Amino acid sequence: MKDPSKSPLGKPVTDESPLGHVPMSQLLQIPEKQLTVEVKDYLPDLETLTPVQGAIKIHHKGTFLEVVAQAKAIVTLVCDRCLAQYNHRVELDTTEIIWLEEPEDLNKADWTERELESEDLIERISPTGSLDLTQWLYEQLCLAIPPQKLCDNSCDGIAVKEEPAASSEPEIDHRWAALAKLKQQMSS
Numbered sequence: 734m735k736d737p738s739k740s741p742l743g744k745p746v747t748d749e750s751p752l753g754h755v756p757m758s759q760l761l762q763i764p765e766k767q768l769t770v771e772v773k774d775y776l777p778d779l780e781t782l783t784p785v786q787g788a789i790k791i792h793h794k795g796t797f798l799e800v801v802a803q804a805k806a807i808v809t810l811v812c813d814r815c816l817a818q819y820n821h822r823v824e825l826d827t828t829e830i831i832w833l834e835e836p837e838d839l840n841k842a843d844w845t846e847r848e849l850e851s852e853d854l855i856e857r858i859s860p861t862g863s864l865d866l867t868q869w870l871y872e873q874l875c876l877a878i879p880p881q882k883l884c885d886n887s888c889d890g891i892a893v894k895e896e897p898a899a900s901s902e903p904e905i906d907h908r909w910a911a912l913a914k915l916k917q918q919m920s921s
């Protein structure tokens with residue numbers, strides 16, 4: 734009889750980093766169909782002063798994954814007003830649904846609305862594919878960073894004349910704009 738402690742449960746997802754790809758086939762082999770990954774890593778695309786620390790629980794529920802994540806990190810941001818760098822503590826405490834759908838199913842009419850909302854975010858993967866945990870966590874942390882970055886709420890900014898187009902929309906690049914928009918929708 735096999736030693737249960739040698740089940741895939743206790744093993745890291747990949748050899749390189751626990752924040753690797755989680756194959757759905759592997760997740761389904763686990764009796765509970767869920768896996769908790771401890772996070773203590775620097776993410777390649779996110780500059781943080783401290784490693785991102787936390788845990789991600791991935792639960793296979795047949796037609797979708799439920800992903801529960803708690804994570805925190807200190808990021809260095811640039812103030813929109815005074816352009817000074819400052820440290821910001823990002824905290825993530827979220828439960829997300831990732832649909833398990835084959836790509837060809839995405840043409841169905843009922844996907845249209847979700848397509849519009851999701852843009853670049855991982856919101857679905859193939860039932861036979863794998864979840865890229867690093868990318869997923871990166872996206873979630875980006876959502877947790879405030880779209881308007883202020884070193885302090887009372888920051889007076891640089892002592893020069895006001896920008897003429899001081900509209901309510903801060904200047905952010907396209908990728909951030911999509912994330913900011915989504916965050917706005919979620920919090921409203």
Ligand SMILES: [Zn+2]
Pocket residue numbers: 812813814815816817883884885888889890
């Ligand atoms: Zn400032």
